[in-house]
Amino acid sequence: MKAFVFPGQGAQYPGMGKDLYENSAEAKQLFDKANEILGFRITDIMFEGSADDLKQTKVTQPAIFLHSVLLAKTLEDFAPGMVAGHSLGEFSALVAAGALTFEDGLALVSKRAMAMQKACEVEPSTMAAIVGLDDEAVEEVCSSVAGVVVPANYNCPGQLVISGSVEGIDKACELLKEKGAKRALKLPVGGAFHSPLMEPAREELAAAIETTDVQKPVCPVYQNVNAQPVTDPSEIKQNLIAQLTAPVKWTQTVKNMIAGGATSFTEIGPGKVLQGLVKKVDRSMETSGIDKYEK
Structure with missing residues (x-):
């Protein structure tokens, strides 16, 4: 069974999508529509x-x-057996699987970006990547630090991103290095994504998601908050709303997709990050990527 996965923030690069615009009439039309919507x-x-x-x-x-x-839309015979997206990528996955229209997906993503930006300005906050410790050790340190410090992205075994106040993250990094982390590296991000500090953004986005029409997807969508296959529209909505303040369970998602019958993973969109993470979960899994127009 073919699994398709969609990347999140950080995968962007200059010139992205230009070949799509120049070679696909459908992509060009939707890019032009995106300019209007945004x-x-x-x-x-x-x-x-x-x-x-x-x-x-x-x-x-x-x-x-x-x-x-738009890459997914221009693929011939695009027939996913299951989909998932990392953080922002969950919105791409839902559109690719037919649960959200292109227009509604883009409108929600734009609202999400603005709401997250506003939440970041309320309190100085950040994230850090922790490499070389098991999840339990990182969780233990997070819970021992005063203030907001939480696991944010379970990316693959031995790699967990934490999120919280600047002071809390600094303290946690110090303690995690003492515990034996190979790396505890602060990330160049504007705020504490997937933490309780995103609550103002969650509330703002919740109002928009509640009024958006969600259809039953053509295949199961493995969602970030519970790493489970979901097809029920009301459940999809609730999980999307919870996503902003909850951790991205990517390690668990990949394991569950493999247990659910995935025989290959194709990353659609910029970069190769997710292919690498899948390999770290299961080295034998076949992975590929599509980040350019293919005809």
Whole structure:
């Protein structure tokens, strides 16, 4: 069974999607529609902008979403057996599986980006990647530190990203190095994603998700908050709302997709991060990626 996975924030690169725009009439039409929906020409920034231009939150999330979704739409015989997306990528996965329309998916991603940006400005916060310790050891240290410090992304065995207040993350990194972490590296992000500090963004996005029409997807969508296959529209909504303040259970998702019958994983969208994470969960799994227009 073919599993398709969709990347999250950080995978963007200058020039992304330009070949799609130039070679596919359908992609061009949807890119032009995206410019209208967003109220600015995201295509100019994606195709001609610098890496710094692409780092703006209002640009990054819609850019990755557009690149991923339009690649999926231009694939011949796209018939996923199951899908999943890492954080932001969950929205791409839901559109690819037919649970959300392109227009609704893009509108939600844009709202999500703005809401997260606002939440980041409320309190200085950050994230850090912890490498070389098991999950339990990291969880234990997080719970021992005062203030908000929580596991945010269970990426693969031995790699967990933590999220919280700047002070709390600094203290946790110090303790985790003492515990034997190979690396405890603060990430160049604007805030504590997938932590309780995103509560204002969760509330804002919840209102938008509640009023959005979600259809039954063509295949199971393995969602971040519970790593389980979901097809019920109301459950999809609740999990999407919970996602902003809950950890991304990617390790568990990949394991469950393999247990559910996945025989190969194809990453659709910019970068190769998810292919690498799948291999770290199961070295024998066949992986591939599509980040350019294929005809």
